[in-house]
Amino acid sequence: MLDDFFIRALLAGLGIAFVTGPLGCFVIWRRLSYFGDTLAHSALLGVTLAYTLEFNIALSVFIISSLIALILIQLQKRTNLPGDALLGLLAHSSLAVGLVVIGFLTFIRFDIMGLLFGDILAVTTEDLLIIWIGGPLILLILKLIWKPLFASTVNYELAEAEGLNPDRAKAIFTILMAGIIAISIKMVGLLLITGMLIIPAAMARNISSSPQSMVIYSVLGGLLSVILGLFTSLQFNTSSGPSIIAASLFLFILSLVKIKQSIKLKN
Amino acid sequence: MSLNQNILVKLKQAGFRINGKWLVKGVSLQIEKGKIVTLIGPNGSGKSTTAKIALGIYKKIDGEVEKYTNKVGYVPQKISIDWTLPLRVNDFMVLTENLKDEAINEALSLTGVIHLKDKNLGDLSGGEFQRVLLARAISKKPDLLVLDEPVQGVDFTGEIALYELIKKISDELNCGILLISHDLHTVMSATDHVVCLNGHVCCSGSPLDVAKNNEYKALFGEQASQILTRYKHSHDHIHTSEGEIKKN
Numbered sequence: 001m002l003d004d005f006f007i008r009a010l011l012a013g014l015g016i017a018f019v020t021g022p023l024g025c026f027v028i029w030r031r032l033s034y035f036g037d038t039l040a041h042s043a044l045l046g047v048t049l050a051y052t053l054e055f056n057i058a059l060s061v062f063i064i065s066s067l068i069a070l071i072l073i074q075l076q077k078r079t080n081l082p083g084d085a086l087l088g089l090l091a092h093s094s095l096a097v098g099l100v101v102i103g104f105l106t107f108i109r110f111d112i113m114g115l116l117f118g119d120i121l122a123v124t125t126e127d128l129l130i131i132w133i134g135g136p137l138i139l140l141i142l143k144l145i146w147k148p149l150f151a152s153t154v155n156y157e158l159a160e161a162e163g164l165n166p167d168r169a170k171a172i173f174t175i176l177m178a179g180i181i182a183i184s185i186k187m188v189g190l191l192l193i194t195g196m197l198i199i200p201a202a203m204a205r206n207i208s209s210s211p212q213s214m215v216i217y218s219v220l221g222g223l224l225s226v227i228l229g230l231f232t233s234l235q236f237n238t239s240s241g242p243s244i245i246a247a248s249l250f251l252f253i254l255s256l257v258k259i260k261q262s263i264k265l266k267n
Numbered sequence: 268m269s270l271n272q273n274i275l276v277k278l279k280q281a282g283f284r285i286n287g288k289w290l291v292k293g294v295s296l297q298i299e300k301g302k303i304v305t306l307i308g309p310n311g312s313g314k315s316t317t318a319k320i321a322l323g324i325y326k327k328i329d330g331e332v333e334k335y336t337n338k339v340g341y342v343p344q345k346i347s348i349d350w351t352l353p354l355r356v357n358d359f360m361v362l363t364e365n366l367k368d369e370a371i372n373e374a375l376s377l378t379g380v381i382h383l384k385d386k387n388l389g390d391l392s393g394g395e396f397q398r399v400l401l402a403r404a405i406s407k408k409p410d411l412l413v414l415d416e417p418v419q420g421v422d423f424t425g426e427i428a429l430y431e432l433i434k435k436i437s438d439e440l441n442c443g444i445l446l447i448s449h450d451l452h453t454v455m456s457a458t459d460h461v462v463c464l465n466g467h468v469c470c471s472g473s474p475l476d477v478a479k480n481n482e483y484k485a486l487f488g489e490q491a492s493q494i495l496t497r498y499k500h501s502h503d504h505i506h507t508s509e510g511e512i513k514k515n
Contacts, residue, residue, distance in 0.1 A: 028351050151362045154352065161322040161341040161413065162363040208353045209387065 006234055008128055009120035009187070013226035013244065015131040016184040016196070019138050021219030023180055024201035025211070026173065027194075029153045034084060035072075036194040038091040040181050042068040043190045044098030047115055051108050052101070058130045058182045065178035068094060118189035118241030120233055127186055134183045138176050145169045150211065189241035199248040200225060206255035221251050273299040274335060275411045275443040276321050281330035283316055290316040292329065293467045296460075298411065298443040303434070305446045305454045308464035309486065314447045315344050317464065318413050321445060336411050340404030342397075344415040344447070354388045356380070356399050364407045374406035375399070377432060379425070393420030401429065405436055412436070412444045426450070430457060451491055 027036050046061030053060075068090055075086050102110055114122055142149075145168075152159035152166030159166040181193050188196050200221035201214070208214035229244030236243075275298045282292030291313025298304050298321070306314045319325050322341060323334060348354055360371045375381040378398040383391060391399065401417050414433065418426045430450075434457040437444050448454050454461060455474040462471040463483050470480040477483050484491070 029349065147363070154348065154354065154359070154362060155343065155346050157319065157322075157324050157343055158341055158346070159363065160324045161319075161343075162339050163337045164363055205351055205353065210353055210355055210358055212358075214353055 005121055005123070006230070008123045008125065009240060010227070010230055012123045012128055012131050012187050013230055013240075014223055015128070015135045016180070016187055017200070017222030017226045018219055019135045019180050020184065020196045021200060021204075021222045022139065022142055022215045023176060024197035024199075024222070025204070025215050025218050026149065026153065027177075027197045028201045028205065032177075033194055033198050034087050034091075036177060036181070036197050038072070038087045038094075039065045039068060039177055040185075040190045040193040041091040042094035042098075043181055043185050043193075044115060045094050045101065046098075046182070047185070047190075048098050048101040048105065051105060051110075056130075057186070058127070058134070061185055062178050062182035064094075065181050066175055069174045069178060113239065114189070115185075116189050116191045116241075117239040118185075118187050118192065118244075120187070120230060120240035122186050127183075131183050134179060138179050141172065142176060145172050149173055187240060188244060189239070192241040192245050195245040195248070196222065196225075199245065199252055203248065203252040203255040206252075221248060225251060273301075274333075275300060276335070276445075277331075277333040278317070278321060279331040279333070281317075281320050281328055281332055283320055283325050283328050289466065291320075291464065291466060294320070294330075294462075294464070295468070296462050296471065298445050300410070300443050301437060301441045302459045303437050303444040303446055303457055304460045304462065305448055305458040306462050306464055307448065307451070307454055307487075308469070312464045313466055314464055315415055317462075318415055318445055318447060322413055336409075338407070338410040340407055340409035340412045342400045342404045342412075342414045342417045344419075346400065348388045350389065356383050356386055356388060356391075359388055359399065360403050360406055362403065366406055370406055370408075374402040377405065378402040378429065394422060394425065397421050398425075398429070401432075405440075408440055408442075410442050412442055414444065415447045416449065417446070418448075418450075426453075433457065451487070 027033055042065055043061045046064035047057055049055065049064065050057040050060035072086060072090055075081075076083065079086070102112070111119065148159055148164035148166055148169035151162075151164050152169060156166055180197070184193055184196065201218040203221045204214045204217035208217055225244050225248035228247035228250070230240060232238060232247065233240045233243040277297040278294050281294045283290050284292070294313075294317050296304060306317055308314050316325070320328055320332060322339065323332065356375070357371065360366060360374070371384070372381060375384055378401050380395055380398045380402060383395060383399065388396065388399070397418060397420055401414070404412055404414070417433070418429050421429060430453045433444065433446070436442065446458070455478070458474055460471065461474050461477045463469040463477055463480070463486065465486055469482040469486060470477055472480075
């Protein structure tokens, strides 16, 4: 069964959606969508390094993304540039450096489109293993830091005052973000990972009344997007990333209809 | 450990500055179990900053802070809940500590907002939200309560009831309270110790000592001083919202 590339892709996508659901909620709550983008862009550098050094791609991406996050934190402390400018600086320079390095690696043929937009043919059994071990691990850690992370998302000073150590939770969360980007890059592509994080979560916000229900709807929306997207991808021979993201956009638009109704009801 | 087991927080010549500008400096005070310390002072005098120093929110401070408890309940002066975060009162109550349902209900009942338990935080009025904030802070039965203008936006009768509640909590839980308030009447009725701030400590002491202090008079005017001294002679009755005098 697992020899079938489509089943592999489906299992990989579903495994990813379980993780992007809850993480995506925090990305929206904490306004981190551009931060996610920056980490994802830097992933290209991770991929090229993996090829150069014949290293595992997920691990290499994870290391580079974490490194970029660390550099960002240092830059924030040392300069007075606004956060979005720093993010742009890191996102585009790491993307550029990654592309330049690719130019030097003439001995390897790169599927750039696959890197940028995901490729369902590329998912190997090893990738599946990484997703289904790494994914639950990310979720477990997120569950452990949920309280301080969520409390500081609502109000940093409240969390700090009542002894929850929000800085530590934030640092761990950043590493989890690097982790999800590392395991989902092959499937969704580095340009679209942030979409996988925020669109199902945004959809979920429209139909949720509590944080828990938003997380659940976000996961369900992600799972459904993966299923819809991959079948479309198979049917029309489109890249897997755009197909999944387009499916999630479709669900988001549906959720807007629901919101419109509830606004009408209120009035 | 401190010699006095009752001390919860002690500030020694504490100060905080941003980019070389002092928000507050040279503050020394201590909060003890079962006692209410109130910070008063004009806008921008460093009241909230002092509270945040005591709470350990600001790390790079001048002077020293000694904190002997981690069971803290905090009502910040300002808190805004983003629309992207769907949060009901019930979710907010367990934000920093897992509580049993009875504990949540008890706290919400005490502040008079039990009927709002399943409401979205974003749908509450300012006064309702303050009551929820206070309920959340007391629900975990803290050793130290820090209340930064806890009754802002609360209606007049509610205000009195909440201040009575705060006094009651301080007695029943034997917790120490750091209160920031603009209401000089209440300050004097419930407080054990007053610290008058204006970028530094102008004066401090019992409510009556502070009322007689010249720096205090300069800051708040002669009238404010009279409010306080008058209070001393009228503690056998309360003024109702209709302006009548009711004997205790």
